[in-house]
Amino acid sequence: MPHPRTPVARPVIAIAGIGIESSTFSPARTQAPAFHPSRGEEVLDRYPFLAPGEELREAAAWHGALVGKSLPGGTVTAAAFAELSDELIARLAELPSLDGLWYDIHGAMTVEGVDDAEAVLLERIRATVGPEVVVSTSMDLHGNVSRELAHRSDLITCYRMAPHEDHMETKERAVRNLVDLLVSGAPRPYKAWVPVPVLLAGEQTSTRIEPARSVYAAVDEVEALDGVTDAAIWVGYAWADEPRNRAAVVVTGPSREAVAAGAERLARGFWDSRKEFGFVAPTGTLDDCLDEALASAQRPYFVSDTGDNPTAGGAGDVTWGLARVLARPEFRDAGGPTVLYASVPGPAAVAHARRAGVGATVTVTAGAEVDDRHEGPLTMTGVVHAVREGDRDAETEVVLRVGSVFVILTALRKPYHHEHDFTDLHLDPRGADIVIVKIGYLEPELFAMSAGWKMALTPGGVDQDLVRLGHRRIRRPMFPFDPDMAEPDLSARLIAPSDEPLTGDDE
Known part of the structure; x- marks a missing residue:
């Protein structure tokens, strides 16, 4: 059973994250200034729901560490990632003892010489703030969710619309879930993670049209189930070439049975629809x-x-x-x-x-x-x-x-x-x-x-012709690269709360 937690009337929460969608198929390189990082109090100014007087602003003591978001672009240089990450960690280390951390990222950041950069950064964050701090991660649905990223996050969610008209709503949901967990003293949730071997462009998976409209409509239905806190489907990022690039589902909540069943339902819905996805326009x-x-x-x-x-x-x-x-x-x-x-x-x-x-x-x-x-x-x-x-x-x-x-x-x-x-x-x-x-x-x-x-x-x-781009490192078989591949294993991989050890592999 997850370890019980002590309720916190007004938790102390930090905000941190570096976000970009970066193509490994572009010769461009992204440098640190492109992220326009915010620091300290100016971090809170990025989010209308954390404006002075707003309910969530008053519900916690907020501390901005560093949040930087770049326009999508090429691979982030190792020097840029080191510069931003080091400053983010240094600023976290200067903060008072934390109860929670909101990790505001995109999820498709590729860094020179680094696989799964967001999980690597989160590992450093956890080493800095300590294992008891509860982490809520918010992402773009075109991000990538490795098992490591899901494990190191206590709560994790993403957009449910493409185009992303719900981007601020998603961030607010991630924050509200975090505050509610800390104030209630509820145990860290279970997470059911399912990698789905499908990699499609965003223009083929817009929620304006079917089948994505129905696939994503099921997210709200799963979230409404007893024992579920949040449900999310990631399409993944098609224009980078790392082992983590693929679709994924994560469902979080206090009931291991409910999150597993919900994740398997969403993963099956995405997989069964794979051949129906088409471009959003002629x-x-x-x-x-x-x-x-x-x-x-x-x-x-x-x-x-x-x-x-x-x-x-x-x-x-x-x-x-x-x-x-x-x-x-x-x-x-x-x-x-x-x-x-x-x-x-x-x-x-x-x-x-x-x-x-x-x-x-x-x-x-x-x-x-x-x-x-x-x-x-x-x-x-x-x-x-x-x-x-x-x-x-x-x-x-x-x-x-x-x-x-x-x-x-x-x-x-x-x-x-x-x-x-x-x-x-x-x-x-x-x-x-x-x-x-x-x-x-x-x-x-x-x-x-x-x-x-x-x-x-x-x-x-x-x-948009993904097959001709020349992916070499994604996990195969993968649709549409292997259109006649066998049925994958879509059973839920249950990830125990993050204060328990990581076991198993990333398959």
Whole structure:
């Protein structure tokens, strides 16, 4: 039986975590400044439910250690991981005695020379704060859950929606579960973990459509069972190549029978649906998508340039797609169909256009400084339409009109997910004929704005054709790499509370 705990009226809780979704198939490398780390009191400012006066804020004494979140990108350098981890641990060591810790991560961080980086960091955290501290982990559903990570977490949960419209709700749930456990004095929960040998892209597992909609609807049903505290399904991260990369289920709660049965139900539902998962939108080559957009009366018509999606881990500076757009004869004259293209980094191009000013005609070269495997740097001549400085991600943005294409150039890579990302640059996405965005599934504002939409299967570090990427280290057999594989063992691996020793393997 789990060890009983002493109730804590107002527990002392720390917040810590480093998060990124990092592709091993991108040549990019992620450095420490990309995480924009928050420290101390500013950590609490990240979470509306921990604002002064909020119930959860008053329920505990909160201490921010370090929380850093980067845009998705390439593998994190060993030096960056060491720098951030060492500071996080040092800050934890300076805090008063803790009752709990909220581990706020993504779950798909790949680090040079390190497998399962989040579990490695959590092991260091536990060694610092002591074995009695209760840890609640919150994650992205595109993260990876090894047995070690599940074991070292007392509570663990993830998003239930893709796109992640419930991201803050999930974090609040992780915190509430932690506070409730500490205040009640309940024993640490049992955890039932099931690895599911399926690895699919997020664009194939969106909860907007079936079967993911129904697969994830079952999570709420399992969570509602007596003896269950939380239930979660991780799709896993498809664009990294580690043994932990696969789908997984974890159900936590005081009843070992209930969590085991719930985990097996969710794992079976995911596995049985594996061949039904499809892309969330129609797909085609880039030329197919442009042909259809031009022929359609739907405006604006969105095209996802998926292979270099910076919010999935792409380098963001692949020029392959833009080169083909600018080569289309339909867009060579200013009077052609209006096209918005977001975006390509080119710091030198941005600096030159900014100096020239709005209205100037400039010739600049941008892109392919990081990922030049598919197309080299692209030289363009156009009119500077807009200049904007001070963006958190891009730093400086420039819009260059080349024919009828409005190309957004950035000093640093930036995702374009919101209408204001365009209107801030004096662009009208609702009035455009075609909007091309480096993205996979459309984020909610873009989805609501789009009259038509198609996903272009373009090359890059987050290529949607997973089989051709060349995974070498994932556990095999794995669907869809081994489509005719035998039935896997989907029985629950019961993980006793984390103050008991880890036994067994990671299979």
